[in-house]
Amino acid sequence: MDSLSRHEDYGHLALSETDMTSDPLAQLAAWLVDAEQAEIYEPNAFVLGTIDPSGRPTARTVLLKGLDSGLLFATNYSSRKGDAIGDGADVSAVFGWYSMYRQLIIEGRAERVSLSESDEYFDSRPRGSQLAAWASEQSRPIATRDALDQQYEDTDRRFANDAVVPRPEHWGGYRIVPSRMEFWKGRSNRMHDRIAFDRVDDGWKVTRLQP
Ligand SMILES: Cc1cc2nc3c(=O)[nH]c(=O)nc-3n(C[C@H](O)[C@H](O)[C@H](O)COP(=O)(O)O)c2cc1C
Numbered sequence: 008m009d010s011l012s013r014h015e016d017y018g019h020l021a022l023s024e025t026d027m028t029s030d031p032l033a034q035l036a037a038w039l040v041d042a043e044q045a046e047i048y049e050p051n052a053f054v055l056g057t058i059d060p061s062g063r064p065t066a067r068t069v070l071l072k073g074l075d076s077g078l079l080f081a082t083n084y085s086s087r088k089g090d091a092i093g094d095g096a097d098v099s100a101v102f103g104w105y106s107m108y109r110q111l112i113i114e115g116r117a118e119r120v121s122l123s124e125s126d127e128y129f130d131s132r133p134r135g136s137q138l139a140a141w142a143s144e145q146s147r148p149i150a151t152r153d154a155l156d157q158q159y160e161d162t163d164r165r166f167a168n169d170a171v172v173p174r175p176e177h178w179g180g181y182r183i184v185p186s187r188m189e190f191w192k193g194r195s196n197r198m199h200d201r202i203a204f205d206r207v208d209d210g211w212k213v214t215r216l217q218p
Contacts, residue, residue, distance in 0.1 A: 022190060032076070032077075039071075052102075057088050081125070082145070099113065109191065
């Protein structure tokens with residue numbers, strides 16, 4: 008496997024405190040635009056880390072669906088991650104834009120968004136995705152692929168006469184409000200740039216970290 012022994016030179020482009028906005032959420036928005044312009048596949052994908060009720064850490068990819076005072080994503084509240092977060096929990100989020108030598112690590116608190124926000128996002132989804140939210144008991148076992156396809160067909164029939172598919176109660180959004188955001192930029196000789204924003208009473212404390 009060549010990929011295990013490659014030594015990529017991450018270049019000389021610096022990440023400097025003075026180039027960054029004072030609000031790390033605005034900085035994330037700027038990096039998302041850069042990732043879109045660089046045509047990165049799924050630039051809004053991030054790895055969401057949670058702790059389940061027994062204290063075990065787990066992680067999976069989700070898509071960022073909104074950015075305001077926090078990061079919004081949508082999921083099944085009865086899934087494994089939904090069980091881990093419940094009505095609110097500390098989580099981590101990692102964006103890896105590797106071809107741009109960029110990473111962002113976030114720690115924060117995830118809370119359910121309002122019902123109206125979940126409705127609004129659900130209504131914007133393609134009908135097939137809306138049906139899937141009813142048809143799939145996310146994270147639960149199923150015997151065969153055929154059985155899963157059958158659940159989708161049954162759901163399709165159930166809503167066949169409805170112009171609008173309603174949002175199931177078990178599906179909705181979470182907002183992650185960050186307490187810490189660390190921006191990483193790869194540099195030559197592994198002397199990378201790391202700039203961390205820690206939330207304090209009146210804003211953010213900015214700290215440069217050794218690579
Ligand atoms: C690129 C990508 C994007 C994904 N986006 C979402 C998403 O926005 N919401 C979601 O529930 N699952 C999403 N998934 C699936 C999750 O990674 C995961 O398999 C699923 O949510 C079940 O996770 P859980 O059992 O830990 O709850 C995505 C997967 C990939 C690879």
